[in-house]
Amino acid sequence: MAFNDSEAALAAKAEKRMEQALATSSVERDDYVDTTPAEPLTKKDINRMAWRSLALQASFNYERMQAGGWLYTLIPALRKIHKNDEDLRNSMKMHLEFINVHPFDVTFLSGLVLAMEQSKEKISTIRAVKVALMGPLGGIGDAMFWLTWLPICAGIGAALALEGSMFGPIVFLLLFNALHFGLRFGLAHYGYRAGLGAINVLKNSTKKISHAASIVGMTVIGALVASYVRLSTPLEIHAGEAKIALQSGVLDKLMPNLLPLGFTLVVYWLMKKGYSPVKLIGLTVVLGLVGKFMGFL
Amino acid sequence: MLIEALLIALLAGLAGVDLFDGLTHFHRPVVLGPLVGLILGDVHTGLLVGGTLELVWMGMVPLAGAQPPNVVIGGVIGTAFAILTKAEPTVAIGVAVPFSIAVQGCITILFTAFSPMMHKCDAMAKKGNWRGIELVNYFGMAILFCFYFIVAFLPIYFGADAAGAVVKAAPQWVLDGLGVAGGMMPAIGFALLMKIMLNKNYVAYFILGFVGVTYLKLPILAIALGALAIAMIDFFNSNRAQPQAAAARNVEVEDGI
Structure with a gap:
């Protein structure tokens, strides 16, 4: 995972990405013909770019990942910046190179890139x-959205839905998208205004933001395991005449939710050993069927 | 049934696009469940199945670009079958999972097949044909829409009766067993998240969250806010400590990772 990598691993990955970008490049010259900085983009231009960034993965493919959608995001602004046709073509070629960025915080990069295009930096x-x-953007995006914010919002939404409340889906959508659209548009403007200065800010805070997000994420996952993994046993222990229910008499006295926690840790361990989620789903179904048939679940 | 199947297919098409483009996340089961329920006239069951499936799919997100089992088709077909065959929400998971895995494979093929389009785009860029590149992107989304539309329509329109007969004929212990497995299934999603995030730095927070629910019976939102407070304390403390002890701290953190 990107946000857990060491500096050396990150550098190696960056090098590989540069190779991929150059391998898919059809750019012929490195500088723009017209090097006078273009007129600054307006707030409206940046907002338009942020809206278009929703289609980042529209032409997703395994050769260039999001290149097509990335260029789609930038097209209106690029046309405004590059009045010279050859410059526009060159810029478009460069933006069709391999790119794999996070679909949520991508606008930080697109804002920054537009600031550089506007001042006609070298390609x-x-x-x-x-x-x-x-x-770094992939690491932060994964930590914040996939690993933290989505489980929190989905956990709250699912809890309400399971009580039969229509507020489940509504609260989920409002919560999730408040942060989603707030960051998408906020980062677009921030990236454009801060320009190259923003890179250092990002590099310095990548680890700290990911770390903070991981704290919230892990706590919530601990809570979700206790709330929603359901596993208990109907077995009874016979001691002479007395019957003790294993679940309520023994396991719950030891610790409630012991079986759900144990099962989750076993699955976690198997995953670390390389079992795929699909395989584990299959095993779980088999375990459920066998357990019911034999009567221990 | 034709109208209902068409409406559900339309919903699946839109949600399938949202999974990659739009990302408003109305494609999650917790939203799709009640929407499918609305179409089929049983919002309550839709909510229950949607909530159940949501927990199973929690960790199934496209981390670092890898395709997880498809949440859209799983959510739509799982809910529709639960309502049409009057099965338990946990049994619906058993129906949803094979479809979601099959569609995951199809999406991988689709993304491979789209690679040659990039060379067309190169040619367009050479001519400065920006409108062509926009069209390629609209085309990509249209293909996704059609794919999901068809994949959702066929099994619901043609398979609902057959699935109903199978559910009726199945012995009780099989349905109960699927139900038990469905209750355990969320563990897989959570374990997936743990596999990526959990290292010794974060075990303490996992324990805190677990204890908060098991013994203190706190709701998830309370725990999330408490965790946010801890994260903020940590964040601002490290900011303050940075100037003096930056070097020492970095070594320490690196060690844990």
Whole structure:
């Protein structure tokens, strides 16, 4: 995972991304013909870019990942910046190179790139920034959205839905998208205004933001395991005449939710050993069927 | 049934696009469940199945770009079958999972097949044809929509009766067993998240969350806010400590990772 990697692993990944970008490049010249900085983009231009960034993965494919959607995001602004046709073509070619960035915090990079395009930086400079930021942005995006914010919102929404309340889906959508759209548009403007200065801020705070998100994420996952993994046994222990229910008489006295926790840790352990989620789903179904048939679940 | 199946297919098509483009997350089971329920006239069951499936799919997110079992088709077909065959929400998981895995494979093929389009885009960029590149992106989304539309429509329109007969004929212990497995299934999603995030730095927080629910009976939101407070304390403390002890701290953190 990107946000848990060491500096050396991150550097190696960045190098590989640069190779992929260059391998898919059809750029012929490194500088723009017209090097006078273009007129600054307006707030409206940046908002338009942020809206379009929703289609980042529209033409997703395994050769260039999000390249097509990435260029789609930038097209209106690029056309405004590059009045010279050859410059526009060159810029478009560069933005069709391999790119794999996080679909949520991508606008930070697109804002930053537009600031560089507007001041007509060299193509290789812009490419270097793109490549350098793919990893850190991916790490932060994964930690914040996939590993923290989605489980929290989904956990709250599912809890309400399971009580039969229509507020489940509504609360889920409102909560999730408040942060989603707030960051998407906020980062677009921040990236454009801060320009290259933003890179250092990002590099310095990548680990800290991921760490903070991981704290919240792990706590919530601990809570979700206790709330929603359901596993108990109907077995009874016979001691002479007395019958003791294993679940309520023994396991719950030891610790409630002992079986759900144990099962989760076993699955976690198997996953670390390389079992795929699909395989584990299959095993769980088999275990459920066998357990019911034999009467121990 | 034709109208209902078409409406559900339309919903699946839109949600399938949202999974990659839009990302408002109305494609999650917790939202799709009640929507499918609305179409089929049973919102309550939709909510229950949606909530159940949501927990199973919690960890199934495209981490670092890898495709997880498909949440859209799983959510739509699982809910529709639970309502049409009057099965338990946990049994619906058993129906949903094979479909979601099959569609996961199809999506991988789709993304591979789209690679040659990039060379067309290169040619367009060479000519400065920006409108062509926009069209390629719209085309990509249209393909996704059609794919999901068809994949959702066929089994619901043609398979609902057959599935109903199978559920009726199945012995009780099989249905109960599927139910038990469905209750255990969320563990897989959570374990997936743990596999990525958990290292010795974070075990303490996992324990805190677990204890908060098991013994203190706190709701998830209370725990999330408490965790946020801890994270903020940690964040601002490390900011303050940075100037003097930056070097020492970095070594320490690196060690844990």
